[in-house]
């Protein structure tokens with residue numbers, strides 16, 4: 001079965017009132033000191049960014065463009081991590097100036113970890129971009145955000161199975177309520193620690 005078919009089987013629609021499985025994200029043996037937050041427009045990237053960074057934020061034009069990029073520092077368990085909030089993108093093949101900047105941040109700045117934030121109630125529309133990141137060999141963690149709306153819509157996502165099929169960590173969140181953000185922090189700091197202890 002193709003990867004695409006397998007990952008689609010992790011989503012089931014139309015079961016009202018069903019909770020989702022909040023699986024434990026699996027860790028790759030990767031490391032990071034900078035995290036790039038990426039994803040479609042309007043999925044909650046900036047809410048995640050603000051939750052992680054708090055007050056230490058600067059916003060400036062990406063060099064040579066009119067696109068604003070926010071950068072901040074997160075301190076997790078005493079470890080400092082730079083966090084970059086990239087402009088919304090639909091594909092790794094850029095059409096808009098925003099998408100071009102997002103792509104430049106990914107491939108020129110090469111953040112050690114990519115946090116792909118998606119609207120989990122529209123997961124099947126969002127996963128092609130996750131698969132593009134994986135195929136581009138970018139170190140991606142998938143953030144299934146807006147889980148509150150997904151649960152209300154009666155959509156169930158098998159997080160453990162999705163994680164297994166994609167081969168990357170998957171974390172469910174409701175960024176506006178801070179739900180799941182502790183797990184996101186944990187995954188990020190684990191990457192940093194692995195980097196620091198790497199030979």
Ligand SMILES: Nc1nc2c(ncn2[C@@H]2O[C@H](COP(=O)(O)OP(=O)(O)OP(=O)(O)O)[C@@H](O)[C@H]2O)c(=O)[nH]1
Nearest residue numbers: 040041042043044045046047088145146174175176
């Ligand atoms: N219900 C719900 N709303 C959310 C959640 N996360 C973010 N939102 C809302 O979604 C909207 C978009 O959030 P943003 O953080 O601005 O989205 P973004 O991805 O940064 O958007 P762009 O910068 O335009 O690409 C806001 O109204 C948020 O309050 C969530 O987990 N649940």
Ligand SMILES: [Mg+2]
Nearest residue numbers: 045046047085
């Ligand atoms: Mg934003």
